[in-house]
Every structure is written in structure tokens, then in C-alpha cells.
Amino acid sequence: xxxxxxxxxxxxxxxxxxxxxxxxxxxxxxxxxxxxxxxxxxxxxxxxxxxxxxxxxxxxxxxxxxxxxxxxxxxxxxxxxxxxxxxxxxxxxxxxxxxxxxxxxxxxxxxxxxxxxxxxxxxxxxxxxxxxxxxxxxxxxxxxxxxxxxxxxxxxxxxxxxxxxxxxxxxxxxxxxxxxxxxxxxxxxxxxxxxxxxxxxxxxxxxxxxxxxxxxxxxxxxxxxxxxxxxxxxxxxxxxxxxxxxxxxxxxxxxxxxxxxxxxxxxxxxxxxxxxxxxxxxxxxxxxxxxxxxxxxxxxxxxxxxxxxxxxxxxxxxxxxxxxxxxxxxxxxxxxxxxxx
Amino acid sequence: xxxxxxxxxxxxxxxxxxxxxxxxxxxxxxxxxxxxxxxxxxxxxxxxxxxxxxxxxxxxxxxxxxxxxxxxxxxxxxxxxxxxxxxxxxxxxxxxxxxxxxxxxxxxxxxxxxxxxxxxxxxxxxxxxxxxxxxxxxxxxxxxxxxxxxxxxxxxxxxxxxxxxxxxxxxxxxxxxxxxxxxxxxxxxxxxxxxxxxxxxxxxxxxxxxxxxxxxxxxxxxxxxxxxxxxxxxxxxxxxxxxxxxxxxxxxxxxxxxxxxxxxxxxxxxxxxxxxxxxxxxxxxxxxxxxxxxxxxxxxxxxxxxxxxxxx
Ligand SMILES: Nc1ncnc2c1ncn2[C@@H]1O[C@H](COP(=O)(O)OP(=O)(O)OP(=O)(O)O)[C@@H](O)[C@H]1O
Ligand SMILES: [Mg+2]
Numbered sequence: 001x002x003x004x005x006x007x008x009x010x011x012x013x014x015x016x017x018x019x020x021x022x023x024x025x026x027x028x029x030x031x032x033x034x035x036x037x038x039x040x041x042x043x044x045x046x047x048x049x050x051x052x053x054x055x056x057x058x059x060x061x062x063x064x065x066x067x068x069x070x071x072x073x074x075x076x077x078x079x080x081x082x083x084x085x086x087x088x089x090x091x092x093x094x095x096x097x098x099x100x101x102x103x104x105x106x107x108x109x110x111x112x113x114x115x116x117x118x119x120x121x122x123x124x125x126x127x128x129x130x131x132x133x134x135x136x137x138x139x140x141x142x143x144x145x146x147x148x149x150x151x152x153x154x155x156x157x158x159x160x161x162x163x164x165x166x167x168x169x170x171x172x173x174x175x176x177x178x179x180x181x182x183x184x185x186x187x188x189x190x191x192x193x194x195x196x197x198x199x200x201x202x203x204x205x206x207x208x209x210x211x212x213x214x215x216x217x218x219x220x221x222x223x224x225x226x227x228x229x230x231x232x233x234x235x236x237x238x239x240x241x242x243x244x245x246x247x248x249x250x251x252x253x254x255x256x257x258x259x260x261x262x263x264x265x266x267x268x269x270x271x272x273x274x275x276x277x278x279x280x281x282x283x284x285x286x287x288x289x290x291x292x293x294x295x296x297x298x299x300x301x302x303x304x305x306x307x308x309x310x311x312x313x314x315x316x317x318x319x320x321x322x323x324x325x326x327x328x329x330x331x332x333x334x335x336x337x338x339x340x341x
Numbered sequence: 342x343x344x345x346x347x348x349x350x351x352x353x354x355x356x357x358x359x360x361x362x363x364x365x366x367x368x369x370x371x372x373x374x375x376x377x378x379x380x381x382x383x384x385x386x387x388x389x390x391x392x393x394x395x396x397x398x399x400x401x402x403x404x405x406x407x408x409x410x411x412x413x414x415x416x417x418x419x420x421x422x423x424x425x426x427x428x429x430x431x432x433x434x435x436x437x438x439x440x441x442x443x444x445x446x447x448x449x450x451x452x453x454x455x456x457x458x459x460x461x462x463x464x465x466x467x468x469x470x471x472x473x474x475x476x477x478x479x480x481x482x483x484x485x486x487x488x489x490x491x492x493x494x495x496x497x498x499x500x501x502x503x504x505x506x507x508x509x510x511x512x513x514x515x516x517x518x519x520x521x522x523x524x525x526x527x528x529x530x531x532x533x534x535x536x537x538x539x540x541x542x543x544x545x546x547x548x549x550x551x552x553x554x555x556x557x558x559x560x561x562x563x564x565x566x567x568x569x570x571x572x573x574x575x576x577x578x579x580x581x582x583x584x585x586x587x588x589x590x591x592x593x594x595x596x597x598x599x600x601x602x603x604x605x606x607x608x609x610x611x612x613x614x615x616x617x618x619x620x621x622x623x624x625x626x627x628x629x630x631x632x633x634x635x636x637x638x639x640x641x642x643x644x645x646x647x648x649x650x651x652x653x
Binding site for chain 2: 004007009176179341
């Protein structure tokens, strides 16, 4: 077991990943930090009660008492002058002037005026036996918030960058330091070498997935509507595909500097275009077919589909086929161009 | 069984316009330890890497252990061990993990601990490669070279940058391998190393073999029993000195005159008369037996010592 070359190569890869604080940070800490920052920044406020003002005078007290039965109304009693000032500033949604005929004043350009009128009407209408009050139960459904949209996209992004970098950078360093040449001079099977890289990436991709899903569930209650198994399968396919991209991009590079440039060029466009932070629908229509063809777009679509909508692998056939096609292109290119010396 | 470990005929290597190897012939017997010497850029590394199957020659016939790289690469890699001139091993692995990794590639490797012990790195077995000193890394590279228990070992400047003690320890390693019948081909810029370790030397310059033989043969080929080193102010001309009886050759190095002489008792008094003749004052005078350095200087006009300093 310990003398098996594939085991030894795999151990080497795992040790390298595990002992590299940079890898651990980008794999585990970075996606969590980003989702905490963005998830919090885009959290929508729960609506408070609607504020209305009653102009002080005869009947104001009685009116205020009747309106107080409506919990979604907050009633202020103000002088006529103050009430109108606050209405024009939008601090209250409506001004009620008690009198023989109750007068309601609203700013027609503000939507709260309409809610206020409905609430006031319902509070003032006489309770009747046949008309039960309608009751609303507040629902803020997990699965439809921004953070729910964000989490699978961030996982896709993180899979892309860790796969590209952890596959490619060690190869660049090993080539620059002549270690690839040295390994090429041993009887090591080339296939074992690449298999070890791919297997180690797979192991880390799964760890990344488990860790991030657990975080999303515990911190934000992001659900997993679909099957974990299908999700893991998509994660592995994504890691394989982007690992291939890393392998391909690094097949000839032997210095860190050019590596940085090349890897950024191949990954950065997808960070912004492939629906990590906002839905593709916001991008111009003519660009859509192009963007749909980038490998990160189908990965994100598949991850979201399974996680949020419970899609099965068969419904995701198209994005998965795109990912698979890219994988074939990347590995074929890498095999064709890879240089050991 | 083929008695030649290495048989090379008419080896050429071009890099674009540059001719790195210009027709090299080598035959190295099994069990021999052969040293490749030559100034920087002579083509030593290129020669070794072709023998190691890492570079393809532009022209020429190469047989290693009776086989050709083009057809028997897999079998050859099992039987050949090597250390490149420079390799950056993985910093985050420990010494033991590194040797264990390389051992796993071979059919019949040495025990990992034995390979580490042979280069005296036992104390560092658990240390990360990144924390090793330059010399310790080089010893690790040698451990990795011999962990496959090779029949044929290539070492490209294995002792450059080592302290004298580590260098001697490495000589013991090579001597031990030789005793086991392993064929060793190494390059070095250290003359005393070549003299101690190598049965035969091959001196390369500008991609050609300019001399070969045992260290003793090479020194004898100088035809000089002694070397006079002298510094004088002013010094007599080279032309006059070479007229002196029994002087074989005159060379200058670092402002010092080196005279290779056949018989010291005839040459020395005459040389001193020449110095007096030009009204010179002696600043230094010594005599010694000729060494490989003199061979090298005679052949290339440069000293191995210069090369050593450049390499370090
Ligand atoms: N990959 C390469 N591309 C272009 N030129 C090369 C290449 N490798 C070697 N050379 C050239 O070939 C010549 C021989 O180089 P080589 O490395 O064999 O020298 P060497 O004898 O090992 O020198 P040193 O003592 O400095 O290690 C040099 O002029 C070198 O510049
Ligand atoms: Mg060299």
C-alpha cells in the first residue's frame, strides 16, 4: 500500500494541499467570508407598521382608539401644521383630520398612502359576524432570498478558482524548479501523476462542498431541496472540468508571473458573467448564448437547480453536457501540449 | 552481457544556431566511475541529459546499458538513477516523504531509511525539505538518485556548494556505490574530487572531447615532473622562460607564472638567473607536483579553480 506509486503521489498532493495555508484559506475561508459579507449586505428589511398622523382636535382621541385595534398601524397625534410637514417629508403615510366627515389626506406619489388607506378602512369598518378578519402569516421562505441565490453561485466560483489554481500552480512551480523533469526521469507512470492530481482535487472539492453547504445551512438556513448525491456529482464534474482548465492553462508555463496573468485571464470573465452574484437575465440578450457556453455558467445553473429547485440530473442534461464537453476539450489540450521539461 | 554501460558515437546537439555538442564519442565500462570535466557551457549537462534520456540528440548513436532510449525507455528508467544539476524538490514534504515517494516508482528500491542513511540525513528525516540547507538538499537529491538501487548513476555537480565535510561524505557514498559495481558518471569542477573518485576522466570543451584518460595518465601527459610557481617584479618574458632548459610550458594565471618543468634541478637555477637578468625581485617562489588543474589549464587556458568559483 505505502509503496504503491499512485498512493504515494496522491499522498503528496493531499499533503501539499493540506499543508498550504493559502490553499486552505481560498478553499474554505474565502467563500464563507464572501457569503457573509454579501448575504448580510443584501438582506431585505422586514416592513414595519405604517405610520399615520391624526390632527389634534375634537374626536381625535376616539379615532386614535379605534385605529389602535389595527396592529399594522402606528398612530401619532400631531398639530395640523406638524402633521402636514411630516406627510410632505414622507415620515407619515397619511394624515387623518377628524370632523363631521373624516378626511384622509395622502401623498399620491407614495405607495404607503394606499396601504394606510386600506388599513384605516379595515380598522374603522364595523366588525360583522359574517366577515371574519383575514389573517396573514408572515413567510420569508428560505430558497427565495438573495443569500439562497448567492450560495450555490459562490460554491461554483470557489470550485472554479480552487480547481484552476491548485491544479495549475504546483505544475508551474514543479516545471520551473525542474521537478517535472526529475520525475520524468523516473519510471513513474505519467497517468499516475495526473490521476493523483485529479483525485486530490476531487477529495478537496467534496470537502469544500460539505463545509460550505453545512455553513450555508447553519448560518442562513439555505436548504438542499434536491439530492446531495446528485449535487456531489455535479461538484465533482465541475472540479474535473476546471481542473482540466488549470492543467491546460499550465501545460507550458514555467514561471509564476506568467501563470498569474494566464490564470486570471481564463477565470476572471466568468466571475462576472456566469451568474455568480446576479442572475443572467440582467445581462444583455445578445451576450446570453456566449455566456451560457462558458463552463462556469452551466455549473452554477446545475448547482442552483439541484440546491434550490430539487432538479434531477436528467433535467440538467444540457448544462452537464456543456461541462462535459469543456472537460474533454481541456484534457485533450493538456495531453497534447503538456511539457515535462 | 554488454560490457559497456555507455556507448556513444558522434553525438551532436544544436540549440538553434548554437552547437552545444560537436561530435562526442564515449565508451564507459560497467563498474567504472567516470568524471566529465570542462569549463562552464562546455556541454557536460547536455551530454548527461542525453544519456539520461531527457534530451534528444540532434545526431549520433547512444546506447545505455546496451539499449536505446527511443525503444527501451521504461526498462532503462528502472535501472538508471540521477541527480540533475539543480532540482527544487517539494518544500512542503519531509525528507522521508520525498524519498518514499521516489522509492515507490521503482521495482526494487532500497529501504527508504537506508537511502537516507547513506547520505547522512537521518537527523533530518522528519524535517520539511523547505527547511534544509543548500548542502542538505543536495544530499537529499543524491538519496533520491540512489533509492531505486540503480546500475548506472548520473550525478551532475553533486558536490558544488557543499562544505568539505559533506563533500567527503558524498565521496564515501560514491565509493560505496562503486564497490557494489554501480557505474557512476559525474561532472565536477573540483579537481581533487575527480582525482579521488574517478577511474577515468573526460575533458570537454566547446562540445568536444579534448582529453581523456586516468588522472595519472593525464598528469603524466604533461611531461612535467614539477611545477614552479613564481611571482617577480618585473618578470622575465614568457618567450625567454620557455627557452630555459627542461621547461615544458609557461603559463600565467592571476599574475603568477606557472612553469611546468621536466627536471627541477636543471630548470630552477636557470629560471632564477632569468629573473636576475631582468633585474626582477622575487615575490613568491614555490614548487609542487603537477595536478589535474595543470592539465586543465594546459588544455583550455583556464583553470578548473576558476570554473569552480564561477559555479559556486
Ligand atoms: N535548452 C537550451 N537552450 C539553448 N541553449 C542551451 C540549452 N541548454 C544548454 N544550452 C547551451 O548549451 C551549452 C552547453 O550547456 P551545458 O549546460 O551542457 O553546459 P555545462 O558544461 O553543463 O556547463 P556548467 O558547468 O555551467 O554546468 C551552453 O552554451 C548553453 O548555453
Ligand atoms: Mg552543467
